[in-house]
Amino acid sequence: MQMDNGVTRQVEVERQRVDAMYERLDLAVTEALAAHSRVLAAPAESAAELYARDVEVARLTRTVGELRAAERSLCFGRIDSAAGGSLHIGRIGLRSEDGAVLLVDWRADAARPFYAATPAWPMGLRRRRHLRLNHRRVADVSDEILDGSGPTSHDIVGDGPLVAALGRARTGRMREAVATLQAEQDVIVRSPHRGVTVVEGGPGTGKTIVALHRAAYVLYAFPVLAERGVLVFGPNRRFLDYISEVLPSLGENDVQMATLADLAGVAPSAADSDPVARIKGQARLAAALARWVRDRQPRGVPLAVRVGQDTLVLEPETVIDAHRVATSGGLAHNPAREAFKEHLVEALVNLLERRTTDALNEMDAEVAAILGVDLDQAVAGDLRRLGLDEAVAPAGPEFDWDSVRDGLIEDPAVDFAIEAVWPRLRAADALEQFLTDREALTTYLPSASVDEVAHLVRDPGSGLTDADLALLDEARALIEGPPAEVYGHIVVDEAQELSEMQWRMLMRRCPGRSMTIVGDFAQAGSATTVRTWPEAVGPFVGERFDRHTLTINYRTTAEILDSTAPLLARIAPGQVPSRSIRHGERPRTIPVTDADIPAALLELVEQTNHAHTGELVGVIGPTDRVADLTRVLDGTGAVIVAAPDARGLEFDTVVVVDPGAIEARRQSGTRDLYVALTRATKRVAVLRLGGGTGDRGAGSRS
């Protein structure tokens, strides 16, 4: 071990430096906690003072959280320039007491060469060093020489930390990769582009890693977007649980994570078949709902309103005019109804004013006819004689028309009359009415075939489905207005799963159109018709989106990738397979009969557990087998997943059960199988019903 002495020396050098960083970190925590207590104890009485105090307390709480999250692997890298200077890279930035930079935040510009420099493009660096910490102590260092110079006794050239990170057993939760982000990933994470960025790439190319680190970068580098909030959107809870620890471990606790159900605030209670979900996902439903809502509003009708003892009638033109003004600013149905009401009340007041003036004039004329005197002139003459003509207001009874107006706005009779032509709507009821009315579906979806309408129409009270959530959201936008909660930046994972309607739902929450979108259409499920990025985001940003492709596979071994290549060629003929950076076991196909499955599976899982203690086994099968598989594997620690739910997940070993059934179950069955076979970091076994020889490629068909 020729380098041992060198390693020890270098580790010692780094230890002193890292000890100093932890000292500063501890001090920063102590100071933030003290400030927190001080602020809490300070007197605050007025609402403004209380508010300011709350803001400050929240800020300090966040600071303490960020500092504490930096505890683990506080410093993980160092770069040495060819000119002689060096910088340490870590989770946060720290300075020494005299103001010198001790540690650079990984997101700072100065840290960029740590991720981006390569031997071909060293960016002025001589060496990149990775530090591995065990609790607070530097345990190991490893160096890459970037400028072509030979290693000296100060350089520790060893196995890359990326290989070590990838070889580690899975825990069921994704880990952050801040110490090992690769150059092609870093370009996207650090991109100055604030609009829509689309990232595609095969399974395991780090799309999720990129998306989450991008969220952390946005929070750091784009404060204006950060202030409006960052949302990470994922397809389901299981997936969000899987990625839930990445951002907190990067010190970011303010990022919201949500599924469609979270955004809608409603949990679906029914399921659609895929063909129904596909129809419901199409944007033409938005147009249909908009027309349906519009038809609950008045056209050229007169409006009769009871005011006191009288019935006043507003002419159709007045109603049309009020409707036009109320809707011209793009207001939704219910708020526009209020504007409509105000306009109509104004028209009523005008009508009343006209009538009153007419009645008074009539009275004057009658008095003049009876007495032979013009009352107005007589009064004016008297006032002139008394010298009061300029001081006194013109004669005549005065009405307080403003209170009349207020009275009419509050008058239930007025609201009642308006309700008949422009009813207030509830989005959920409106959607229910629309989807349970065959005639309405036929009228408002003229392009839908009889079959499609038959697919769509459903019994009253049958509950909301996943695909209904975007329809409900659309109805809310049409009826109540845009959602209250919007975000400065949205990260969308597994974006290939979204329908046109679901894209509308997300875009509604990101008015600034600042998004990081990651996905792979070769893995798309059956519930959407969207197949390309222009179809997905084009309706909202046209061609104004950045597009990146990731090419290196960090998850699966080359052997697993090879075995799925024929499957990929079938489902995405144009797609270039990614390149794996690791080798491992060849995937195995084990022929079984239906009756054999429980015993064969249990044996396989137990063998794997025994041979690879501490590793995670995932068993992926057709949805209708999940309950049985769960029973069979009870107590083994294996995670059982229905193939359609496996997107984004990862295990050390994957057992795919009954691939034929996975393929046959739905339109996207072959893509589901491809997803299932690409979930393993180390090995895959396939239990195939019927024929098949011992070790054929995992994705091959018999």
Ligand SMILES: Nc1ncnc2c1ncn2[C@@H]1O[C@H](COP(=O)(O)OP(=O)(O)OP(=O)(O)O)[C@@H](O)[C@H]1O
């Ligand atoms: N730079 C990196 N350093 C360490 N691990 C990485 C890095 N990039 C990716 N990985 C790991 O590789 C695996 C696959 O990454 P990820 O899940 O982000 O891929 P993906 O493209 O989203 O896959 P899928 O399309 O299957 O959802 C994960 O375990 C991830 O932690």
